Amino acid sequence: MTTTRTPATSGPGVARTPGELRSALAGAGRLALVPTMGALHEGHRSLMRLARAEADTVVVSVFVNPLQFGPGEDLDRYPRDLPGDVRQCAEEGVDVVFAPDTATMYPREQMITVDAGTMGERLEGASRPGHFTGVLTVVAKLFHLVRPDLAVFGEKDAQQIALVRRMTADLNLPVRIVGAPLLRDPDGLAASSRNAYLSARERESALALPRALSAGRAAADRGPDAVRAAARAVLDGAARAIPPIALDYLALVDTATFDEVGADHTGQACLAVAARVGSTRLIDNVTVRLAAADIGGTPEGDSS
Template identity: 65%
Template sequence: MDLIVARNRTDLLKARGDGPVALVPTMGALHEGHRSLIREARARAAQVVVSIFVNPLQFGPHEDFSRYPRTFDADLEVCEVEGVDVVFAPSAEDMYAPDRQVSVRAGEMGRIVEGAARPGHFDGMLTVVLKLFNLVRPDVAVFGQKDAQQLAMIRRMVADLDLDIEIIGAPTVREPDGLALSSRNRYLSAPDRQVALALSRALAAGAERATPSKVLAAARAVLDEAGPALDLDYLVLVDPATFAEVDESHSGAAVLAVAARVGATRLIDNVVVSLGR
């Protein structure tokens, strides 16, 4: 079956199949990480829908919405190779009415960690994800663990709003040198990329420790070695479900998350840590 490109709601409705549907929401600039999400979706449903939409609501006034990479033709080629059935690529006018008033509010969980660094980001993200869920009506939706707080927020929304959708978190895909795949990696110069590798090295160092204080100390020591070229935004150890910071008594799984700016590029990464081993 040929790939169908649905540019609006009417086209999407016509393209939707009768069997189980898996949705992979993206903002385009597809890379191997997105390919892994598509493959996970293909294993779980008869029809795979990939949305490509750079959502203006989740960008702040001084963020990179205008320069966010848009590579639609190349993205379609990726989708064809991976056997995607439908690409949903609406315009902002199709997604948001000019007199729109109602949005999703992320609550306290959306105001901490990444939410503190990017106020309103999770409100915009949840709003577009809920709209995509309502439009595509998937049985399954696949998201990457790299955006761990986003994944936790979506699971919270699905639970709180009683949405009948299975949420799958797929493992982070990394470059051979350890850098987490991101559409923003293309902005890194060669020297900046070498600095950025401190993020994954710091996470790996922290993951070898078994108590919160030792995890954070080991990770911070690696980040400090990178010097002023790495502008650290946050380094936190949090509960995977709530993203509240854990204390020294915490045992079991926790997420070690980091965000930093290298040159003009802001990067995030995380790893799941097992505490109290």
């Protein structure tokens, strides 16, 4: 028999090893995990609130996972602030912060990994080879260590959450995956730890990303080609801005497979974009509802 906990009031316990984690989770009841790489912001806090509403005990993991960073990416400069992260977790009633170091998570060379398959080779996977293998491997390890009943992921990383859902289904992992709506800053930019890298002028240029997605969503009743064209028109203009946006990809894809949708596709689709502003790479997405032109469409899924 487990003991139902009340949310932590004096701050979460911080566990740094699997043994400390097991001790901290004794009598946990229904357990929710929020996996993060730290540098927490309001978007992460919205995940914690969703987890808090669904579980007796909430664990937030804070681990900058080197396995998902490729050569030349921002592993070394990725923001780290564990004391600040713990304070934010305390304010959201988190029970345990699991903050292992790299040697704890990868005590030897990681020979066995979780292959993300062809779905992991598209969009983010094409731009960042091996990224999703690193993501799925660390998520699988966290699921094994924490043993959550549910795990909460942000829908800003749409391809990531789709792959995590597929992994849990394909490997029969007993974890329910909960998607939390994408959260935006007041100016419309998707909340992200990497927003801290942007200068004021770069941030102004970056606002073309949510504008492009909104333009694409507004064209949903005219079909997939119109959605892509409307979004691209905004991004073409942003490429001439100072500083310019350098587009990585713009894609309209099936939400389950991340295959590009055809011109006759109806129903739900994900309009996803990735671009660089200065040295900072940003991603964003919006869900659109595509319908035949004579029926009309009802866009949905944006949380801006």
